[in-house]
Amino acid sequence: MKNYSIEQAAQCLKQAKDVVILCHQSPDGDTMGSACAIYHALKSIGLRARVECADSFPEKFGFLFEEVQKEEFSPRFVLAVDVADEKLLGAKIREKYPRIDLCIDHHPSNTGYAEHLLLEADSAAAAEILFLVISSMGVEITPQIAAGIYTGIATDTGCFKFSNTTPRSHRIAAQMMEYGAPVARINELVFDTKTKNKLAFETCALESLEYYFENRCALIPVTMAMMERCGVTYEEIDDIAALPRQIEGVEVGLTLKQRDEHGFKISVRTKASCDASAICRKLGGGGHARAAGCAVEGTLEEAKEKILDVVQEFLEETR
Amino acid sequence: MKNYSIEQAAQCLKQAKDVVILCHQSPDGDTMGSACAIYHALKSIGLRARVECADSFPEKFGFLFEEVQKEEFSPRFVLAVDVADEKLLGAKIREKYPRIDLCIDHHPSNTGYAEHLLLEADSAAAAEILFLVISSMGVEITPQIAAGIYTGIATDTGCFKFSNTTPRSHRIAAQMMEYGAPVARINELVFDTKTKNKLAFETCALESLEYYFENRCALIPVTMAMMERCGVTYEEIDDIAALPRQIEGVEVGLTLKQRDEHGFKISVRTKASCDASAICRKLGGGGHARAAGCAVEGTLEEAKEKILDVVQEFLEETR
Numbered sequence: 001m002k003n004y005s006i007e008q009a010a011q012c013l014k015q016a017k018d019v020v021i022l023c024h025q026s027p028d029g030d031t032m033g034s035a036c037a038i039y040h041a042l043k044s045i046g047l048r049a050r051v052e053c054a055d056s057f058p059e060k061f062g063f064l065f066e067e068v069q070k071e072e073f074s075p076r077f078v079l080a081v082d083v084a085d086e087k088l089l090g091a092k093i094r095e096k097y098p099r100i101d102l103c104i105d106h107h108p109s110n111t112g113y114a115e116h117l118l119l120e121a122d123s124a125a126a127a128e129i130l131f132l133v134i135s136s137m138g139v140e141i142t143p144q145i146a147a148g149i150y151t152g153i154a155t156d157t158g159c160f161k162f163s164n165t166t167p168r169s170h171r172i173a174a175q176m177m178e179y180g181a182p183v184a185r186i187n188e189l190v191f192d193t194k195t196k197n198k199l200a201f202e203t204c205a206l207e208s209l210e211y212y213f214e215n216r217c218a219l220i221p222v223t224m225a226m227m228e229r230c231g232v233t234y235e236e237i238d239d240i241a242a243l244p245r246q247i248e249g250v251e252v253g254l255t256l257k258q259r260d261e262h263g264f265k266i267s268v269r270t271k272a273s274c275d276a277s278a279i280c281r282k283l284g285g286g287g288h289a290r291a292a293g294c295a296v297e298g299t300l301e302e303a304k305e306k307i308l309d310v311v312q313e314f315l316e317e318t319r
Numbered sequence: 320m321k322n323y324s325i326e327q328a329a330q331c332l333k334q335a336k337d338v339v340i341l342c343h344q345s346p347d348g349d350t351m352g353s354a355c356a357i358y359h360a361l362k363s364i365g366l367r368a369r370v371e372c373a374d375s376f377p378e379k380f381g382f383l384f385e386e387v388q389k390e391e392f393s394p395r396f397v398l399a400v401d402v403a404d405e406k407l408l409g410a411k412i413r414e415k416y417p418r419i420d421l422c423i424d425h426h427p428s429n430t431g432y433a434e435h436l437l438l439e440a441d442s443a444a445a446a447e448i449l450f451l452v453i454s455s456m457g458v459e460i461t462p463q464i465a466a467g468i469y470t471g472i473a474t475d476t477g478c479f480k481f482s483n484t485t486p487r488s489h490r491i492a493a494q495m496m497e498y499g500a501p502v503a504r505i506n507e508l509v510f511d512t513k514t515k516n517k518l519a520f521e522t523c524a525l526e527s528l529e530y531y532f533e534n535r536c537a538l539i540p541v542t543m544a545m546m547e548r549c550g551v552t553y554e555e556i557d558d559i560a561a562l563p564r565q566i567e568g569v570e571v572g573l574t575l576k577q578r579d580e581h582g583f584k585i586s587v588r589t590k591a592s593c594d595a596s597a598i599c600r601k602l603g604g605g606g607h608a609r610a611a612g613c614a615v616e617g618t619l620e621e622a623k624e625k626i627l628d629v630v631q632e633f634l635e636e637t638r
Binding site for chain 1: 485565566567
């Protein structure tokens, strides 16, 4: 693995041919927005490109891919965006593309799996780095590119609310508005639209909230039965993870979402006193200091026990 | 009433003496943030100043006033910030200060009650205008001033989510971060902290949600009994108003909050198809195109009937 600068990544992409752009599984706004932006940038300089992901893209992000074509070609360059670990590509994609030529990422936990890595760990979103790369390529920022960049930044910063937001995040957002990103529409779709079913689910989630360790930890258990009862999909309820940490006095917010009969995906959100990434690493996961994730096998009770044991350990350390 | 430019307002404030800064009643982050910013700006050039408001400031905005002194003096200059109508000062303040020397505001509905008015109706927040005025005064932006400006912009734009957000809003936010506004702390306090009681209230509110006019209108009724049951104050539940409009397909979101035995305060939030300000004007209120308010007398059933009659009329027009 060799580290690349912004300029090196830009040069390398300008000279690339037939590029496949890979997103991480359970795609979020940053991996999709970054992919959308670089796709349009590559197309605008006449390159062949397509975007691939192990999972289908959530409907509310459909606007990003309205003008993305599904072109068939044998790729000669494989680019991963916002993918911290090759495992996060999903087994099928990993098999199909065993060699990743370049990874552009902002996760400090990036495993260095790609041939070349452009990593800016203090960037709020991979999309910010993509903006710098695309600018360095000399590509004109179109409204589509701007929409991708804005979406990546807005989603990874919780619409400029999370502590990873920097002055640069705001300044790039301002530029993206001027380049024609339809931010009012994006914000409405991404942050301000709930289906009636989603609202029913949130009511359920609030009712099932549990407190632990003198209210320093709050947990929302989400079973497949509960999702089915409310008529929501796994992707639709992504943002529920932010809820438990919002409660006054709660230092660790947990959301346990049942992926299948075998286990749960756990989202960990912490306040400054605890390192979410360190908690998740104990269970084979990873992420950022305030927001991380891991997967555990077992029933809800078993999953709860596993994560609560780790959380207890961390809370005792910081008491 | 005479209109003032940024520079005229700056000159006039620099020459002012013994300034009282007035916020509107039911104070929000913009009126308080603006007041905090200009207070510190005036103090920094050696003027006497104090902030007054008909209602007490919500606890979560306490950080704004940590270093604001309660100085006693006979005012020689009265400044209103973010106050669209002198009625919004509250009866007591109106009586105490019958003459308002200068009003700095961004509401298109401003009634022109002040001797001089600096109005920028396309500004997302009054705080943005205050930033321009303070800069024009040549005052160095301290972390306290920056905190006030950032809070005003962030709260009035729903943390850069609402359609009133402009590139300038983002750029000023970036500058305020660099001037030392503790934005992570502000965002956590203002947008990301809920008490257990607040969460209990939200569960209640979700359970009592009503739909009208083929789900084009959603309404949350909030009675004093409901607030009491959940242990929340009127100020704490301010942001519930954003909820009903978020539902897919809902064009008009209504929140009816019982102020006392005599009546309700109604918050109206609309999507692009309806003018919230026009709806509220029909009932003696006002505000912005997407977010406005009014007050109606009567029981919950009577209040519902009054506002739903008006909403129906508007929805029929836009069908």
